[in-house]
Amino acid sequence: MAITSTGMSSGVPIETIVKQMVALERAPLVPLQTQANKFQSKISLFGTLSSMMNTLGELGTKLATPSSFQAVKGNSSLATAVGISVASGTAPTAMSVEVTQLARAQSSASQAVPRDTAMGTGNLRITLGDWTSGNFVAGEAAGVDIEILEGEDTLAQIAAKINAADAGVTATVLRDASGERLLMRSKETGAAMGFEMQATDADGDPAAGLSRLAVQGGGASGVQITHGTNALATINGIAVESASNTFKDGLPGITLEFLQTTTAAVEVSVTHDKEAMTKTIQSFVDAYNALNDMLTSTTSYNPDTKVAGSLQGDSTAVGLQNALRGMMRSVTPGGAFTTLASIGIELKAGGKMSLDSAKLGTALDTPNAVQNLFNADHIDPTAQGFGEKLKSFADGFAGTTGTLTSRSESLRDAVKRNTKEQEKVNERAIRAEARYLKQYNAMDAMVGRFNSINNFVTQQITQWNRSTS
Incomplete structure (x- = not known):
């Protein structure tokens, strides 16, 4: 809202006049601001x-x-049976693959015992090795011992201890109407990645206590053993064998994934990935x-x-x-x-x-x-x-x-110069405003003095006229 105050003595709207004159002083800001906006837009x-x-x-x-431009992709005529992945730069090729056996991990299942039965006292030793010959041949890694406490450790607690021992196998407990069984499985597939678990039982009875859990040749403890197997396949008629279902070292840049056995050849290929x-x-x-x-x-x-x-x-x-x-x-x-x-x-x-x-x-x-x-x-x-x-x-x-x-930098420099020009205009306007106010206020004060003198003279004349009448 504009201020329209009048000079006390002169009646002149000093502030309005000064504002208008200052606005004229600031008029150069408009093109400068327009120019600055253009500079900023260009920046x-x-x-x-x-x-x-x-x-x-x-x-x-x-x-x-x-x-x-070395991108390639693998193709399989039956991806649910044989998957293929390839590394960049692998040469295009094609081959026929047949899978006759999948790699499998060794597993075992103990005889059923009543639920929550304490299994006895002693030690279980788990050793990784190979059953290919029909007899267990221990691998290079040392066996892992697991201590079983008297009257305390049930199958669930024994399974937990086996899992915590990181012995290359996993264990769980299966419960059904007949009771519960200890299930064990190798962590890795392959015939050479089997395991044996010997039981040293404090009661000395091979048919009781911890001996019921032993995973050994002949199945004397009654534990059912399913031995691990290697994957068997043919590639272009050549027999290949792999401890896992991932065949990756025999074909440079190519990894085959055996997912299921086949009844006919699966065609796999490597092509340019257009x-x-x-x-x-x-x-x-x-x-x-x-x-x-x-x-x-x-x-x-x-x-x-x-x-x-x-x-x-x-x-x-x-x-x-x-x-x-x-x-x-x-x-x-x-x-x-x-x-x-x-x-x-x-x-x-x-x-x-x-x-x-x-x-x-x-x-x-x-x-x-x-x-x-x-x-x-x-x-x-x-x-x-x-x-x-x-x-x-x-x-x-x-x-x-x-x-x-460089162009952006020159525009930023132009903005700086423009800003300084705007500052100069504002400074001149501020100085002009002070000057105008000073001048108009001085004029108003002088008019005030003239009015005072005029009033005094008028009063004197009036008084003289009264005295002579």
């Missing part, structure tokens, strides 16, 4: 352009990385189009709305757009593919980039040739692979000393 836009250019440069780095390679190239195309769209919208003039882009006429932005489009047409000599267009990446009207999936798919039949287009090494920078050139191009614009970075 923001150049920041966005730098970020988008860095993204494009990172994709150039990825395109120049050989592994980007989908993964296409995805990498599509990411580059999308990043370029996003940057091109941003440059087009900010540097153009819309005749329908009569609105100009924030960077219309800006030499840095226009120069970047022209250089970017020229860069996309660069040539990498010496290979089967020398331009982006030769693998299906083409520039359309307005600088928009399109991807011909069919043409790219054909090119990716020879991924090494596509790889050469992006990462060819050459002394001449103009003959480098496109990915290498794109990295350098992006750094030249968005790097620490790049064109976009």
Whole structure:
């Protein structure tokens, strides 16, 4: 709400007049503030352009990385029986696999005893080893001893002690109508990863106490034993054997997973992963189009709305757009593919980039040739692979000393100068306000004095007239 106070003596609205005169002093702030807003808008836009250019440069780095065009994938005609995974760079191949036996871990089950029965006193020793010969052959690891306390340890407590001992086996208790049984299982599959559990029983009775839990050859204790087995399969007719159902050391870069036995050959293969390679190239195309769209919208003039882009006429932005489009047409000599267009990446009207999936798919039949287009090494920078050139191009614009970075810095300096100019205008206005108030207040005081004199003279004249009448 405006203040319209009148001078006490003169009746002049001093504060209103002063405010209006100060507003005139501050009038230069309007164009300065408009200019500052434009500077800030451009700084923001150049920041966005730098970020988008860095993204494009990172994709150039990825395109120049050989592994980007060494992507392969495994295929199985019956993935529920034979799974396949492959490492990057594995050579394409194919083979027939038949699985006749899966790898299995040794397991055992004790005879049933009444629930919560104390099993006796003594020691259980668990040893890992191999039952392949029919007799147990201990492995290199020392046996693990587990002490069983008299009148205290039930099957549940014994199972807990076995699990806590980390002896290479797991234990649990099965309860049913007949009572409870101790179930044990090797942690790893394979014929050589079996186990034996000897019982040293204080009662000396081989048919009572802890002896009922012994896992030994012949099954004298009545414990049922299912021995571990190796996986058996054929690959292209060659018999192979594995302690686990994961066969990974026999085929470089290829891991087979045996999931179930087969009745017919399963065809597995390693092929170029065109989908993964296409995805990498599509990411580059999308990043370029996003940057091109941003440059087009900010540097153009819309005749329908009569609105100009924030960077219309800006030499840095226009120069970047022209250089970017020229860069996309660069040539990498010496290979089967020398331009982006030769693998299906083409520039359309307005600088928009399109991807011909069919043409790219054909090119990716020879991924090494596509790889050469992006990462060819050459002394001449103009003959480098496109990915290498794109990295350098992006750094030249968005790097620490790049064109976009320098332009942003110059705009920030312009904002600082603009801020100082605004401060000067405000300081002049403050000084002018004080000066105007001083001058108008002095005028008001003088008018007040004149009014006092006038009142005095008027009173005297009035008095004289009374005296003479």
